[in-house]
Amino acid sequence: MNRARLREVAASAPGRVNLLGEHTDYNDGFVLPTALPQRTTVHVSLSPDDRHHAHSDAIGEVHEFGLDDPLHGFARYVGGCLRVLRDTGRVTPPLRFSIESEVPVGAGLSSSAALEVAVLRAVDALLGLDLDPVEIARLAQRAEIHHAGVACGIMDQMACSLAQEGTALFLDTRSLERRLIELPTQTELVVVHSGVPRRLSDSAYNERRSECAAACAALGVTSLRDVNEVAQLSALPPLLQRRARHVVTENARVLAALTADATGFGEAMNQSHASLRDDYQVSVPALDELAARLRAQPGSYGARLTGAGFGGCCVALVERGAATRIADAVAASPGFGGSIIVPDRR
Numbered sequence: 147m148n149r150a151r152l153r154e155v156a157a158s159a160p161g162r163v164n165l166l167g168e169h170t171d172y173n174d175g176f177v178l179p180t181a182l183p184q185r186t187t188v189h190v191s192l193s194p195d196d197r198h199h200a201h202s203d204a205i206g207e208v209h210e211f212g213l214d215d216p217l218h219g220f221a222r223y224v225g226g227c228l229r230v231l232r233d234t235g236r237v238t239p240p241l242r243f244s245i246e247s248e249v250p251v252g253a254g255l256s257s258s259a260a261l262e263v264a265v266l267r268a269v270d271a272l273l274g275l276d277l278d279p280v281e282i283a284r285l286a287q288r289a290e291i292h293h294a295g296v297a298c299g300i301m302d303q304m305a306c307s308l309a310q311e312g313t314a315l316f317l318d319t320r321s322l323e324r325r326l327i328e329l330p331t332q333t334e335l336v337v338v339h340s341g342v343p344r345r346l347s348d349s350a351y352n353e354r355r356s357e358c359a360a361a362c363a364a365l366g367v368t369s370l371r372d373v374n375e376v377a378q379l380s381a382l383p384p385l386l387q388r389r390a391r392h393v394v395t396e397n398a399r400v401l402a403a404l405t406a407d408a409t410g411f412g413e414a415m416n417q418s419h420a421s422l423r424d425d426y427q428v429s430v431p432a433l434d435e436l437a438a439r440l441r442a443q444p445g446s447y448g449a450r451l452t453g454a455g456f457g458g459c460c461v462a463l464v465e466r467g468a469a470t471r472i473a474d475a476v477a478a479s480p481g482f483g484g485s486i487i488v489p490d491r492r
């Protein structure tokens with residue numbers, strides 16, 4: 147601990163954009179996110195007193211708290227991580243955190259998972275906890291569920307902990323088996339904000355989870371991952387059938403995309419958007435319009451909403467070198483927000 151007292155440690159984690167496999171992670175399914183160039187960096191040192199302190203200039207919040215105090219704002223993520231560490235027997239001394247983030251907040255790009263993973267990495271580095279990346283993701287997910295109030299799956303935290311820029315992380319959320327996948331050659335990604343902010347805890351996210359659970363109960367399966375054929379869903383009431391059909395077809399799209407060329411990958415993205423819009427009903431008109439505009443640009447292979455939906459961003463797979471032009475063409479439209487380019491660095 148004396149050594150820790152002398153130093154300040156910094157650690158970071160990237161935001162993520164999910165390319166395919168939406169609303170599949172809490173159904174034990176497959177996902178395919180990649181890391182964004184934008185990162186959240188956390189500086190941590192021992193607190194000068196017996197309280198935890200956290201501040202972020204970007205968010206404009208300063209917090210001071212004891213671990214059992216009610217937590218507010220971004221302290222829910224920081225304090226939440228410390229609480230889940232304590233739950234596993236790792237009691238931390240009072241700490242001082244300073245946070246910088248380039249990951250847009252409320253955009254569906256996992257700013258909260260990036261913060262949680264960066265906090266856990268920083269505390270691990272300061273105190274020598276010897277956490278591995280999967281454990282970090284699991285702890286971060288627990289912090290999100292229990293202390294930020296979002297009953298999320300494991301995709302975001304695994305992506306922020308294990309994905310790398312320039313490849314996609316193919317993850318089986320049931321076994322956590324994973325591998326890094328090359329994106330189709332000569333392509334890059336563009337992520338554009340719809341201008342509609344989304345707040346996961348305010349959305350119908352938990353309702354969708356319940357609908358999937360109801361579909362499983364009616365089908366007599368543990369999870370929708372265990373359904374391989376859409377025909378198996380025919381006995382379900384219409385609404386549950388649509389919800390389950392999205393999950394079953396989305397899992398198939400992820401698997402197909404692993405070996406697809408740019409055209410096939412883009413087509414899978416387009417189909418994913420249609421399924422999220424029509425069957426899962428998590429799109430909003432601004433996302434539909436943005437995805438259509440992205441698709442219509444020369445050099446675009448396909449586009450879809452990314453993240454939980456109800457606002458936030460669309461992601462498009464485009465020809466190498468076309469992303470900036472496409473982002474400018476689309477993001478310059480009135481009502482559309484900012485954009486992020488994920489260039490092909492191969």
Ligand code: GLA
Nearest residue numbers: 168169298299300301453454
């Ligand atoms: C949010 C959740 C994830 C996942 C996506 C939808 O990002 O945090 O666990 O369920 O929505 O794919």
